[in-house]
Amino acid sequence: MKKKLVLVGNGMAGVNCIEQLLKLAPNLYDITIIGSEPHPNYNRILLSSVLAGDADMKDIVINEWSWYEENRITLHTGRTVTSIDSDRKQIGIDNGLKLPYDELIIATGSSAFILPVPGADKPGVIAFRDIKDCETMMETAKIYRKAVVIGGGLLGLEAARGLLNLNMEVTVVHKHPYIMERQLDQTASTMLRSELEQQGMKFLLSKNTERIYGKKRVAGLRFTDGTEEEADLIVMAVGIRPNVALARQAGITINQGIVVNDFLETNLPNVYAVGECVEHRGVAYGLVAPLYEQGAVIAKRLAGLETDGYHGSVVSTKLKVSGVDVFSAGVYNDRPGSRSVRVQDDFGGVYKKVVISDGKVIGAVLFGDISDSSSLFKMIRTGEDVTGREKEVLLGASGGGAQKSGAALVAGMPDDEIVCGCNGVSKGAIVNAVNEKGCSSVNEIKACTKAGGSCGGCKPLVGDVLTYVLGADGVKTVKEGICGCTTLGRDEVVEAIKNMHLTASKEVMNVLGWSNTEGCSKCRPALNYYLGLLWPDEHEDERESRFVNERNHANIQKDGTYSVVPRMYGGVTTPADLQKIANVALKYEVPLVKMTGGQRIDLLGVKKEDLPKMWADLDMPSGYAYGKTLRTVKTCVGETFCRFGTQDAMGMGIKMEKKFERLATPAKFKMAVSGCPRNCAEATIKDFGVVAIDGGWELHISGNGGTKLRGSDLLTKVKTEDEVMEWCGAFIQYYRETGKYNERTSEWLERIGLDTVKDALKNQEDRLALVSRVEHSLSLTKDPWKEIIEQDELKKTFSPMSEEISMSAR
């Protein structure tokens, strides 16, 4: 029987600990969670965003109800644990239920501290702690106007900003002469206050509340200096107190919070505590990062894994108030023995201060520009020695010189700057997806916003945005499956197809447990390709899994018309062929005739139903200008006419194109042959480029002139045309067998390495084996245009099923 694990408290710290445990040891425990709020685990930190109107209640839920079900966790919400009996190892719940446990985690969190002043119990006096408080504020704002927030700390200011957004008049009362004094020095605090005043917030500083007055509901408050302030709503944000009553009653040692050792163990056996209710080495934390670090230690312990325990955290703070960037970490005020570097720009509203002691950064305050926050925080945590370059710490990054990290560059980007050009996703949209939807990996960002979902070129930048928001440690690198339907990668899928002899994509998806039974637009074409590669004789090409262009053998245009590109081997044509193309273009009233980048003629704007007729009239092979296959072989004139030419470039190119046309490859495949090193055919930006030299040929691979420019690498030099053909065939087949679907040779080479490719092709025996496999696949191909023209069953799919010019009711 599984051991019973009970978690008291359904909040961020406790549930995160369970999540970490489930990752380490999914089936070790029967887990029960009891929480007194009637909600699933939500992100308390984002309550201020809800209040500010930037997020919805449902957006801040971290673990949906279904998560508990999927992980077979028994959840009691709206229930409070009233007793712990450590002798019998059981807990009591307020509905009378007794639950036995083998391991118990207390994560009761903390409560807002309510000032013990007369009138604090009046209606209209609340804390800012949970969803209910949020709802109360939003309701109040509809009826009343004047709000007072007591407490000028982080939480108080966030609450005040939220109330401003709800169109209330807001005054912040603070007992200190300056706000956020726990995180900011006086300069930063003053700058922050003036910024918030501009946003409409009022401040009453150095004020101590004496009592709250009002007949029934709150009407105002009176301070110890005799002054008064009217208020319809008072929000207390003066601090939190760990919830320790339950633990105290059970005989657990309590100081400020529940006292735990480095393994988060209380003084009772099998009883752990985590989160804001805990005191570790004399410190009770109220920020989320340390709580997750604590949870990780418990999770490892419970999973039976080694851990050297929790040693406390350095904390950093960012104020979540729109239009104000504030960061603070570590020691922010000078103390004996410390010195600091400061930058203050009153015009730009920027202030930066770094406190250094014994050559190490021990704290920092940033206002207005927090782009250096992640690098500074890292220095504080790691205790890196910066002796001799104290100034660079602050000035180096922004003051020129040192190369900025990606995340630092992102910090300087405006929110509306586009990160994903294909889908028009801005930096701000990605930041929102992280903050509000809890995205923490490039893949999750893709699912939420589409950024990186098309050409993928922006993925590194998306990664930088993630790092900028979450810090380097917060970004998840999840194993990326070939698509969202599976976590299996290309190699695992291909291995399974091979080993289990799977010959249809339906089988693959079924056997390998795809989450969508019929896959998606990403995996279906990929599987069809892999199956065709591995079982060229048995696999029946799945037309319904082909992308439209490969299914219709023409390139779909934005208006739903198609383009037709006949084969023009090596870019060489004849007057007769040109005449034929011209006649067809006239007959079908082709709107646009254009030369392509690959030395052939493109007929654009063709209606789908005209395609088969045009192909028949052309009577030329398909140029495959639409497929993941050999596109063109670009050539220069070569020695035939050119005074510099050293070899027959056209002849070589035509031979290559005739040999390898129609072959399916992981992505489109372009070749070129230049007749001399002047390289007019631009062979060094092609997937396979041939450059003639005196007495031989250079073979270049994996160049790309598209999304990301990449000059080719030299594979080898050969002497004869036959050798060119042999190496070319071997190279294509090796790419076919190892490439991921949709991966160009440029990306593929970067992934597997030039040496790997050179190694695989260096022995002639291996090359010939590859060539024989490619030749077998080639022998099975047919010209697709001819095939469609000749088969009525295929041809009819090009016409509408039915067409009525006018409607008559019947």
Added chain:
Amino acid sequence: MNRIHIGKETDIAEKRARVVRVGELEIAVFKLTGGELKAIENRCPHKGGKLSEGIVCDHHVFCPLHDWKISLQNGLVQAPDEGCVTTYQLEIDGQSGDVWLHLPQGQTIAS
């Protein structure tokens, strides 16, 4: 309501679609795995892509232009994109395999 005979069930292959044109209106008729037919307007709400050319997975189609995912059951565009495509009723004669398309009055352009 107008009822138009558009052909036979067997005119469409599984996981594929055929186009039906009625005046200016273009409708895509899909056949799902198992044979169920679905009809929606042949126009993606994003950039007007021809949905009839999309890859069909279960009861969804992916627009060939920018990969929007659209439900063939109710025409709803799936997250993260938003929108809706008009759906149409089909009537199938189980015996003969004849298929009729139902068009609400006022939906078509009479010439």
